[in-house]
Amino acid sequence: MSDAISLISTVRSQHPLVHNITNYVVMNITANALLAVGASPVMAHALEEMEEMASLASALVINLGTLSMPWIEAMKTAKQVASQRGIPIILDPVGAGATQLRTRTARELVEDCSSLIIRGNASEICALANEAVKTRGVDSTLTSDHAVEAATLLAGQHTAIVVISGETDHVVSPERHVEVHNGDRIMAQVTGMGCVSTALLGAFAAVTSDRFDAAVATMVAMGVAGELAVGRSEGPGTFVPHFIDALARLSPDLLTAHARIVSR
Ligand SMILES: Nc1ncnc2c1ncn2[C@@H]1O[C@H](COP(=O)(O)OP(=O)(O)O)[C@@H](O)[C@H]1O
Numbered sequence: 057m058s059d060a061i062s063l064i065s066t067v068r069s070q071h072p073l074v075h076n077i078t079n080y081v082v083m084n085i086t087a088n089a090l091l092a093v094g095a096s097p098v099m100a101h102a103l104e105e106m107e108e109m110a111s112l113a114s115a116l117v118i119n120l121g122t123l124s125m126p127w128i129e130a131m132k133t134a135k136q137v138a139s140q141r142g143i144p145i146i147l148d149p150v151g152a153g154a155t156q157l158r159t160r161t162a163r164e165l166v167e168d169c170s171s172l173i174i175r176g177n178a179s180e181i182c183a184l185a186n187e188a189v190k191t192r193g194v195d196s197t198l199t200s201d202h203a204v205e206a207a208t209l210l211a212g213q214h215t216a217i218v219v220i221s222g223e224t225d226h227v228v229s230p231e232r233h234v235e236v237h238n239g240d241r242i243m244a245q246v247t248g249m250g251c252v253s254t255a256l257l258g259a260f261a262a263v264t265s266d267r268f269d270a271a272v273a274t275m276v277a278m279g280v281a282g283e284l285a286v287g288r289s290e291g292p293g294t295f296v297p298h299f300i301d302a303l304a305r306l307s308p309d310l311l312t313a314h315a316r317i318v319s320r
């Protein structure tokens with residue numbers, strides 16, 4: 057796993073441009089998180105600039121958090137360009153299972169991607185895999201362990217890497233399954249932490265052809281930054297700036313010292 061851990065240095069030296077079509081709630085925190093690991097974020101969702109922007113980027117992050125019809129059209133156009141170019145596409149199916157629009161759009165977007173990573177919580181991953189889960193909103197009603205079967209199915213159907221976040225993060229490919237046991241429960245009390253992990257997947261996947269390693273590296277980075285930040289913060293409000301500071305401090309040595317990875 058040392059190859060995966062060292063990717064943080066590659067992100068810092070290459071400054072990959074990550075094109076985000078993301079939600080209004082997390083635009084600021086995800087841009088700051090990307091900058092803190094050394095990537096270059098751009099948030100853009102106007103249909104008129106999708107082809108150009110997706111042509112410049114090293115990864116495309118599509119997040120369904122505040123979905124509307126014009127955005128869906130932009131997401132599909134950007135996805136097509138990214139797929140033709142072979143750059144990684146990271147999908148966060150925020151709220152899949154809660155409304156038909158979200159579930160249907162997520163299922164449409166995972167089709168025909170040349171290099172796909174899906175990152176969601178357990179409810180979202182189960183909903184995307186056709187399981188009859190009814191979620192109330194953007195938070196999971198299931199633990200991440202419950203979605204491993206669904207993730208394996210999705211990974212096989214779409215030749216994708218699937219990440220289920222939660223107390224344990226599961227990284228699943230058609231052939232492999234790794235658990236990441238880092239992080240702190242305070243992260244579930246702060247909006248946008250899942251979306252931050254999705255955005256960072258864009259940064260790490262942009263600098264390697266090994267999407268599995270990129271996914272493991274991202275979830276370790278998230279978890280270790282969370283552990284470092286919680287020790288300095290007084291609650292969910294002050295956690296956020298400490299979390300961004302911790303992301304900026306991450307190095308291969310720090311990650312190696314704290315990583316808790318289990319291969320299944
Ligand atoms: N109970 C927990 N313990 C440790 N880390 C957690 C916990 N809950 C969430 N996380 C971490 O918070 C981040 C967001 O995950 P999650 O809350 O599942 O996403 P979402 O916000 O999309 O529901 C991930 O990096 C995950 O590892």
Ligand SMILES: Cc1ncsc1CCOP(=O)(O)O
Pocket residue numbers: 079081082121122150194246247248249250251252
């Ligand atoms: C609360 C909310 N509502 C629509 S998008 C969003 C942010 C969700 O972010 P996360 O799933 O990362 O907590």
Ligand SMILES: [Mg+2]
Pocket residue numbers: 150151176177194250251
């Ligand atoms: Mg989420």
